[in-house]
Amino acid sequence: MYNEKCYQLGSNRSCIRELFEYGCRRAAEVGRENVYDYSLGNPSVPAPEGVNQAIRDILADTDSVTVHGYTSAVGDMATRKAIADDLNGRYGCAVKPENLFITCGAAPGLTAVFRALATENAELLAVAPFFPEYRPFAEGAGLKFRVVPADEPDFQIKLSALENMLTPNTAAIILNSPNNPSGVVYTRETLTKLADLLNRKSGEYGHPIYLVADEPYRELTYGGVEVPFLPGIYDNTIVCYSYSKSLSLPGERIGYIYVPEAAADSAALYAAIAGSARVAGHVCAPSLLQKVIARCAGLRPDLEAYDRNRRMLYDELTSYGYEMAKPDGAFYLFIKAPGGDSEAFSQKAKLQDLLVVPGTDFGCPGYFRICYCVSPSMIEKSLPVFKKLIEE
Ligand code: PLP
Numbered sequence: 001m002y003n004e005k006c007y008q009l010g011s012n013r014s015c016i017r018e019l020f021e022y023g024c025r026r027a028a029e030v031g032r033e034n035v036y037d038y039s040l041g042n043p044s045v046p047a048p049e050g051v052n053q054a055i056r057d058i059l060a061d062t063d064s065v066t067v068h069g070y071t072s073a074v075g076d077m078a079t080r081k082a083i084a085d086d087l088n089g090r091y092g093c094a095v096k097p098e099n100l101f102i103t104c105g106a107a108p109g110l111t112a113v114f115r116a117l118a119t120e121n122a123e124l125l126a127v128a129p130f131f132p133e134y135r136p137f138a139e140g141a142g143l144k145f146r147v148v149p150a151d152e153p154d155f156q157i158k159l160s161a162l163e164n165m166l167t168p169n170t171a172a173i174i175l176n177s178p179n180n181p182s183g184v185v186y187t188r189e190t191l192t193k194l195a196d197l198l199n200r201k202s203g204e205y206g207h208p209i210y211l212v213a214d215e216p217y218r219e220l221t222y223g224g225v226e227v228p229f230l231p232g233i234y235d236n237t238i239v240c241y242s243y244s245k246s247l248s249l250p251g252e253r254i255g256y257i258y259v260p261e262a263a264a265d266s267a268a269l270y271a272a273i274a275g276s277a278r279v280a281g282h283v284c285a286p287s288l289l290q291k292v293i294a295r296c297a298g299l300r301p302d303l304e305a306y307d308r309n310r311r312m313l314y315d316e317l318t319s320y321g322y323e324m325a326k327p328d329g330a331f332y333l334f335i336k337a338p339g340g341d342s343e344a345f346s347q348k349a350k351l352q353d354l355l356v357v358p359g360t361d362f363g364c365p366g367y368f369r370i371c372y373c374v375s376p377s378m379i380e381k382s383l384p385v386f387k388k389l390i391e392e
Helices: 003-009 013-032 048-062 064-068 077-093 106-117 134-140 159-165 188-205 266-279 287-296 306-318 341-353 376-391
Strands: 100-103 123-127 144-146 172-177 211-216 237-242 255-258 333-338 367-371
Touching: 003 134, 013 144, 013 341, 048 287, 064 287, 077 100, 077 134, 077 255, 100 106, 100 266, 106 134, 106 172, 106 211, 106 237, 106 255, 106 266, 123 134, 123 159, 134 144, 144 159, 159 188, 172 188, 306 333, 306 376, 341 367, 341 376
Parallel strands: 123 144, 123 172, 172 211, 211 237
Antiparallel strands: 100 255, 237 255, 333 367
C-alpha cells in the first residue's frame, strides 16, 4: 500500500526534467555539441571565488566537529546576523536575526510556508506564468491552488483578474520576480497597486492576505533594473530566498525565510513555519554552507556571461519575428510559440535537437521557455534552427 497521490507525483516526471534527460541521451548518440539544450535552469557561471575560499578557510580554521555538526533548527546565529546585516544595508530595513529561518533552499522554504498557511479551505493564488512546482508544493501542503491569468504581452500582474479571484479563503498569493519563466521583473508601480488592493481586501475579509515572495533570482537583473524589496511595500510579505542561483550553489541547498516583524501575527507565523518545517523532517540547513553564508552573504554574482547570452538571443530571435516580453532578470526567455501551440512547437524543435520547454505547466500554453545558462557557441549554432522553425 502506498499513497496514490505521491505515486502520481513521483511517476509523472516534470516536463523540464524529461527534456533534460532526453537531451543527455541524445548527446550520447549524436555528440553534446549537436544538441541545443535550453531546458534546465542550472547556473552556468561558477560560484564566486569568495565562496570556495570561504570553504577552504572554514575547514582550515574551525574544528571539524563544529563544521559538520548539527546547528539550531532555525539556523546559526552568525549566519542569520550576516543575512540581516546585508538586507538592512541594502534596503534600509530593520531585519533581526530572529526574523530569519535558514532553509535548504527556496523549495523547502516555500513548502514550509505553504503548510503553515494551510487552514481549512485556504487558497493560494499564483500569477501566470509561474514556476510549475508551486502546484504540487501547494496541493501537498493542503492549499487549494488557483491560477491568475497572465497579463499578456508584458507579464506584469493583471490586477482586475486577480481581484476577481480573491475570496475570504485566499490565504496568500505567491509572487516570483525576477520571474521564472518570463524573465520579467514586476515594477514598483505594479507592486504598489497590488499592495493597495490586498490591504483593502484584507480589511474587508478581516484577516491578512499574505504575499509569499519567492526570490531565488533577486540579484539576477540586467541594465540596472530595480527589484523592489516587497516587505518595504507590503507588510504582510513572507520572503523565501535561495542562494541556488545568486551564488551558483543549487546542489548545496541553502536559503532562508524572512518573516518581517510588521507582518500580521509575525511571531506566531514564524513559529508555525518552524513547526511546518519540523513536520517535513527539517533538522537544520547544511552546517558548512551556513558558515559559508555567514562569510559570503554580501557577495554578488558575475552576470556578464548571462547578460551576453540574453542580449544575443533577444536581439536575434526578435529579428527573426519571435515575440517575447522584455527579459530584465533571471536567465529565461518566454517566447510566443509560432502557430500558438507550444507543445507542438516543442515537439517540432526536438526533431532538430533543439530542446525548449512548452509553457503549459507554467500556466501559458501559447509560450515556450528557454533557459540561457548555456555556452555562447551553443547559442550561435542553434540560431539557424530557430530561424528555420519560424520560417516554416
Ligand atoms: N522558485 C523558482 C521560481 C525557481 O526557479 C526555483 C528553481 O529553479 C526554485 C524556486 C527552487 O529553488 P531552490 O534550488 O532554492 O530550491
